[in-house]
Every structure is written in structure tokens, then in C-alpha cells.
Amino acid sequence: MKETTLTVKHKVGLHARPAAKFVKAAKQFDSKIQISNITRGGDRVSAKSLVSLVKIAVACGHQVHITADGSDEDQAIEALTEFIVNTMEEQP
Amino acid sequence: MTRMQGIAASNGIAIGPAFLYRVELPDIPVRSDADPTEELERFEQSVDAVRTHLESIKERKRGQMHADNFEILDVQKELLSDEEYGDKIRTLIQHQGRNAEAAVQEVTEAVVTEFSMLEDEYFRQRAADVADLGNRLIRNLMEIADVDLGDLTEPVVLLAHDLSPSDTIGFELDKVAAMCTEAGSSTSHTAIVARSIGIPAVVGVGTIDVREGATIILDGNEGVAIADPDDATLAEYHERKTRDEKRREELLAKAAAPAITADDVHIHCVANVGSVDSARTAAEYGADGIGLLRSEFLYLERPRLPDEEEQYTAFSQIADCLPDTTVVVRTLDVGGDKSVPSIRMPKEENPFLGHRAIRLTLEEPDLFEPQIRALLRTAADRDVRIMLPFVSTLTELRTAREKIGTIHASMTAQGTAVCDRPKIGIMIEIPSAAVIADAFAREADFFSIGTNDLCQYTMAADRTNEKVAELANFLDPAVLFLIKRSIDAAQNAGIPVAMCGEMAGSVIATPLLLGMGLREFSMSPSQLPEIKDAVRRLAVEDCRPLVDTCLQCATASDVRDILQDFLDSR
Incomplete structure (x- = not known):
């Protein structure tokens, strides 16, 4: 299993469209991918579900913990880190 | 004939069929012995229909709306295949013998409730997107005329409880002849939108109990809405409408x-x-x-x-x-x-x-x-x-x-x-x-x-x-x-x-x-x-x-x- 902890710096956090894109990115992998919002505390949920992602309400400045478990766990963590750090940062 | 008195919010007279915006759905039968194969097929058909529909709205609005406004549509499309929404509905149908519309309602309500309890305003607002999606699916399944403003061929009198900017942003406004809301005042959003595009509006009429498609006379000068008018009333208002339009044309010519x-x-x-x-x-x-x-x-x-x-x-x-x-x-x-x-x-x-x-x-x-x-x-x-x-x-x-x-x-x-x-x-x-x-x-x-x-x-x-x-x-x-x-x-x-x-x-x-x-x-x-x-x-x-x-x-x-x-x- 691979894991990482990241801070979401995107101004409006991880919701709606960014969240939908994040889910799309996560769905490309076979691994089981889960995410939790460390700042708010609470559930570890599937990163492949938009409903789950909205429920953990990741806002700007929140820390998230992502885990991936499966054949492509390395690539999954890499791609999702890239998404949160770079893709989302490009959108001011 | 039903007469409703409200506040005159935007001038003019319109006569047209009632279009009920986001009305309450009828009671949905709940079954636990439905045929899973059959129901699943019905559900997938409605998903396809709704997806196509969302695509068509997007296509129509392309160029008119800022890209971010598509967000709701994208989110709704994503939800259709979400493991906590679309997939959950499928599970209910497959394993609990639930009929498709009841399954949609059950899961939609659960998600809406959860979203509504979120602290953050913006996340909380997503509840409306889920509710709207569930509504579309159920309307499609129950074959309740899934009319969308964009599909209308003749202008309608739009009836709603109240309208917010996020409602009106999706409207094809050239299909709306007039608006009438249960709540609101002359400075509410409905009134402002109606005046800005120049269509009659009456707000604050209280409970609207009108069937879809009923003939509505909307008099934005006097703040009156009349449903199912008798022949004499209808004739009188046709005449008033002509007079009113003539006067407005004269004014417009000099404007x-x-x-x-x-x-x-x-x-x-x-x-x-x-x-x-x-x-x-x-x-x-x-x-x-x-x-x-x-x-x-x-x-x-x-x-x-x-x-x-x-x-x-x-x-x-x-x-x-x-x-x-x-x-x-x-x-x-x-x-x-x-x-x-x-x-x-x-x-x-x-x-x-x-x-x-x-x-x-x-x-x-x-x-x-x-x-x-x-x-x-x-x-x-x-x-x-x-x-x-x-x-x-x-x-x-x-x-x-x-x-x-x-x-x-x-x-x-x-x-x-x-x-x-x-x-x-x-x-x-x-x-x-x-x-x-x-x-x-x-x-x-x-x-x-x-x-x-x-x-x-x-x-x-x-x-x-x-x-x-x-x-x-x-x-x-x-x-x-x-x-x-x-x-x-x-x-x-x-x-x-x-x-x-x-x-x-x-x-x-x-x-x-x-x-x-x-x-x-x-x-x-x-x-x-x-x-x-x-x-x-x-x-x-x-x-x-x-x-x-x-x-x-x-x-x-x-x-x-x-x-x-x-x-x-x-």
C-alpha cells in the first residue's frame, strides 16, 4: 500500500468540478484508492466517488491523506499528487 | 376558474399554458418484489435519456455561458455513474427488488440529507444538484412530461415557488412568456429578471394549485393570475393584452x-x-x-x-x-x-x-x-x-x-x-x-x-x-x-x-x-x-x-x- 499527505491549496478546495476531475483521475487506476480529510477529521472514503468526496468537504488549506492499494498503487499516488499539487494550482 | 392575487412585479399581460417549475413529484410507489432485470433496464434507459438531455443543454448553452457554469451539468453527469449514487441505486434494484423510481428516490434523499448537513455553504449547495438530478430521473421513469424549457415549442407561463439566480441561469428565456411565483416581493430575483428581459411577472401569490398545461392569464400590471379562465374572461384579457401591447409598442417606438x-x-x-x-x-x-x-x-x-x-x-x-x-x-x-x-x-x-x-x-x-x-x-x-x-x-x-x-x-x-x-x-x-x-x-x-x-x-x-x-x-x-x-x-x-x-x-x-x-x-x-x-x-x-x-x-x-x-x- 502507498500513501501520501497533501495540503490542498486550491482556492475553493476540492469540490464540484475539481472534485469530479479528481474522481475521473482516480478511476483510471485499478487500485483501491481512499481519501480522508485530516483537517476536519472523520471518514476515510473512496476517492472514486464524487458523493464521498463532497461529503468530506475539502476546503482550501485542508490536509488530505490518500492511500492506494493494488497493482498500480505507485502510479495512482503519483498521478493524484500531481493533480492536487499542479493541475489544481494552475487554476488561480 | 381560479383567481390568484399577488404583487405586480413586471408589467404586461401574457396568456399561455402553465409550466410548473420543479414541482413536487406525485407519490412514488415503493415495491420490494420488482423484477430486477426489467427495473435495471428501465433505470439504464432513464440514465441514458438524462445524460443525453444534460449533453443537449450543454451544447445549446455553449458560447452563451461561462465554462464554469457548466459545472452543475458535469457534476450531474458524473453522479450517474458514481458508486455512492448511480451504483447504489443499481444495487437497490438488483438486490432488494426495488422498482427503479423508488430506488432513485431513496438514494437521492439519503445523499441530499447528508449534503444538507455539511457546514460549508458551497458543499451544502450541491444538495440541490443531486435533488435536481433525482427529479429528472424520476420524471423520466414515471413518464411525467419531462419538459425542459429548451424543448418547448410555444412560450409558457412559468410557475414556481420562488426562483433563484441559479434557477434562471439555465432557462431558455425566449420560451418564457411570463413568470409567477408563490413567494417573493417586487424586489426579489424573479421580479428583477422579468423586468430586465421585459416579460410580465406576478410574485407572492401564495399557494399555486394548477395543473401542468392549464391556461393561465398573467396580468403583470394588476398583479393577477387566473388559471382556467372562462370564455368571457379569456376574451376580455385577449382584448386587454392587445391594447396593452399596442400601447407598449407606441411607447417603445418613442423610447x-x-x-x-x-x-x-x-x-x-x-x-x-x-x-x-x-x-x-x-x-x-x-x-x-x-x-x-x-x-x-x-x-x-x-x-x-x-x-x-x-x-x-x-x-x-x-x-x-x-x-x-x-x-x-x-x-x-x-x-x-x-x-x-x-x-x-x-x-x-x-x-x-x-x-x-x-x-x-x-x-x-x-x-x-x-x-x-x-x-x-x-x-x-x-x-x-x-x-x-x-x-x-x-x-x-x-x-x-x-x-x-x-x-x-x-x-x-x-x-x-x-x-x-x-x-x-x-x-x-x-x-x-x-x-x-x-x-x-x-x-x-x-x-x-x-x-x-x-x-x-x-x-x-x-x-x-x-x-x-x-x-x-x-x-x-x-x-x-x-x-x-x-x-x-x-x-x-x-x-x-x-x-x-x-x-x-x-x-x-x-x-x-x-x-x-x-x-x-x-x-x-x-x-x-x-x-x-x-x-x-x-x-x-x-x-x-x-x-x-x-x-x-x-x-x-x-x-x-x-x-x-x-x-x-x-
Whole structure:
């Protein structure tokens, strides 16, 4: 299993469209991918579900913990880190 | 025949079939012994239909809407295959023998409940997107005419409980002949939208109990809605409608000409607009300029703030709809009853008395600076002025002026094309500003009296609360006193003064305002022809004596009687 902890710096956090894109990115992998919002505390949920992602309400400045478990766990963590750090940062 | 009395919110008469917007669904049968294969097939068919439908809305709206406005549609499409939504529905059907519509309802309700409990406003609002999606699926499954405004072939009378900006943004407005809502007042969103596109509206009619497609007569002049009219009534209203349209056409034909009073005083009749579309309508209706551009439309239904470039493009487009005129842009006015997703606003006990408009933007460079930069650039080769909303102290005006000065200086230093000197004015909408209008007039470049807020704050009556809205009357002598005071202060200081509230577009108030010395009236585009016509019939000299008479009245109804008598005698 691979894991990482990241801070979401995107101004409006991880919701709606960014969240939908994040889910799309996560769905490309076979691994089981889960995410939790460390700042708010609470559930570890599937990163492949938009409903789950909205429920953990990741806002700007929140820390998230992502885990991936499966054949492509390395690539999954890499791609999702890239998404949160770079893709989302490009959108001011 | 059912007759409903409400508030006349936008003039005109329309007759058309009822279109119930987001009505309650009928009772949904719940079964636990349905055939899974059959039900699953039905569900997948409805998913396909809804997906195609969402695609078609997106296709139709492409180019008309900012990309961020597609967000809701994208989110809904994603939900259809979500493991916690679409997949959960599939599971219920497969393993619990649930019929498709019951499964959709069950899962939709669960998700909506969970979302509604979230602390964060923007996340919480997603509940409406899920509810809307569930509604579409169920309508499709139950074969309830899944009419969408875009699919309509003839214009309808739209009936709803109440409409918010996120509702109306998806409308194909050329298919809406008129609007009628159960709730609301003459300054609610429905009223503003109807007036800006020039269709009749009646709001606040109470419970609407009408079947889809029933014939509705909507009289926006009298505030009356009639469902299933008898033949005689229908004939009478067809005749009224023809007369009304003829009169409006006559007025419209004369709308482009300037409004000059019988004693030769030129009155500027300008428009309140909140989008490129309404600016075009304003031009058609003969606006002499834009007296109030509400910049909030740039912030609706999108998670990110608009950047400088986007604002510059929008302001330029709007200003260019009315070339060679003055365009007054109000800086972002959120808070109170107006919230936008990209700005986090903590819940307040009294949002109407809270951290809103200029109080908020002056503290948030991310909100203030890009907007000011965009405005200064738009003003480089156009007469674009900056109006600050909700100013209550001189310090706010001074701080804003200083900040704008700094931004202007740095842009000039960078060689960016900006105006020579920014013109900065204020809204007079808080009683404190009206009381010390003299002091403000020495430092502001112009005034615009916002009567909607001025009334509600002077009378301490929430204009969105039907029970007390009546108190917030612009003809109340206390309000008139503050208006007079503001106009006098501006005139003594030699700065322009306009009015941009509902009062400016109300014929009943026109003679009194002319008498007070007001020379610039800013209103919804559809009100322009009528006000211009009223101005042309009046002489300022005759109106002057009305000022003292009205200010000496004890009540708003006395003032109304005097003004009505005056108008009737012309």
C-alpha cells in the first residue's frame, strides 16, 4: 500500500468540478484508492466517488491523506499528487 | 376558474399554458418484489435519456455561458455513474427488488440529507444538484412530461415557488412568456429578471394549485393570475393584452428619443443591468446609458472568482452595447440575501446588517483589486465610473479611494492603458450616508440613491419578508426626507446624483423626484419607455410644489393619494 499527505491549496478546495476531475483521475487506476480529510477529521472514503468526496468537504488549506492499494498503487499516488499539487494550482 | 392575487412585479399581460417549475413529484410507489432485470433496464434507459438531455443543454448553452457554469451539468453527469449514487441505486434494484423510481428516490434523499448537513455553504449547495438530478430521473421513469424549457415549442407561463439566480441561469428565456411565483416581493430575483428581459411577472401569490398545461392569464400590471379562465374572461384579457401591447409598442417606438420635459429639461433615463443580455435589452429600450451595472453576475454558479481579464472582457462588452454613454459599475455587492460560491461567508446572525459589500471587499484584496484593475482598464477609452455599494461612513469612501489610487498609480507606472482619473461615487442606501450626505458630497464624484435598501434600513423592515415588506415603502415621508437631503447635498456640491432603486422606475414617484431636482433615473430596461413617456408629459415647474406638500404628509398613503391625484389631473 502507498500513501501520501497533501495540503490542498486550491482556492475553493476540492469540490464540484475539481472534485469530479479528481474522481475521473482516480478511476483510471485499478487500485483501491481512499481519501480522508485530516483537517476536519472523520471518514476515510473512496476517492472514486464524487458523493464521498463532497461529503468530506475539502476546503482550501485542508490536509488530505490518500492511500492506494493494488497493482498500480505507485502510479495512482503519483498521478493524484500531481493533480492536487499542479493541475489544481494552475487554476488561480 | 381560479383567481390568484399577488404583487405586480413586471408589467404586461401574457396568456399561455402553465409550466410548473420543479414541482413536487406525485407519490412514488415503493415495491420490494420488482423484477430486477426489467427495473435495471428501465433505470439504464432513464440514465441514458438524462445524460443525453444534460449533453443537449450543454451544447445549446455553449458560447452563451461561462465554462464554469457548466459545472452543475458535469457534476450531474458524473453522479450517474458514481458508486455512492448511480451504483447504489443499481444495487437497490438488483438486490432488494426495488422498482427503479423508488430506488432513485431513496438514494437521492439519503445523499441530499447528508449534503444538507455539511457546514460549508458551497458543499451544502450541491444538495440541490443531486435533488435536481433525482427529479429528472424520476420524471423520466414515471413518464411525467419531462419538459425542459429548451424543448418547448410555444412560450409558457412559468410557475414556481420562488426562483433563484441559479434557477434562471439555465432557462431558455425566449420560451418564457411570463413568470409567477408563490413567494417573493417586487424586489426579489424573479421580479428583477422579468423586468430586465421585459416579460410580465406576478410574485407572492401564495399557494399555486394548477395543473401542468392549464391556461393561465398573467396580468403583470394588476398583479393577477387566473388559471382556467372562462370564455368571457379569456376574451376580455385577449382584448386587454392587445391594447396593452399596442400601447407598449407606441411607447417603445418613442423610447429611443430623449426624455425632455414639457418645460425643456433633459432627463437622463438609464438602465440597471446585470448581464450582457440585459445591456442589449437596455439598448433596445432606449437607455441613455447604464446607471447601475451589478457586477455579481460574474460570480454566480461558479467555484472560482472571475479574474481581471474576464471582468475586463465582460465590462467592455456591456459598455459597448451602449457606445458613447456613461456606464456606472457597482463593485461586488454580496452578503445579505446575496451569496456566491467562491466567497466563504460565515453564517451571521443578521446578514443584512453584517459583513457585506464594501465592508467585505475592502478587506479582501483578492476581491477588490482584480475588479478595480478591470474597471480602470475598461475606463481607458470609455466613460466608466466606479460605484461603491453599502457605504456607511466617510472612512470607507476614503479607504476605497486610497486603494483605487494606489492601484491606478501602479498600473500607470506599468504602462497599462487606464483612465486619467478614476471617477468614484457611492450608493446612498444606508440612512447614515443620507444623513451626512453633505460631507459625502464633498468627497464623492457622484451619488446614486439605492431606494430598495434605503427603504428597508430606514424603516427597519426586511423587504424579503412578506409580512413587513409593505413598511419598506419608498413613499414613506421618512424615506422621502432622506432622498431630498441627498439630492440637495449633491446639488450644493455640484456633483451628479442619480437614483437606481425601484422608485426610479415607478411612474407614481416621477413627478415628485423631478420636483426634488433629480435628473437621472436608472431602472430596469423594460420600465424605460414608460418613464420616458411620463417625463415628456410633465413640467418640472409644475412638480416643484409637490415636494413640500409630500414632505409634510404624515403617511405613505397620504403621499400616494397626492401623487395619484396629480398624475390623474395631467
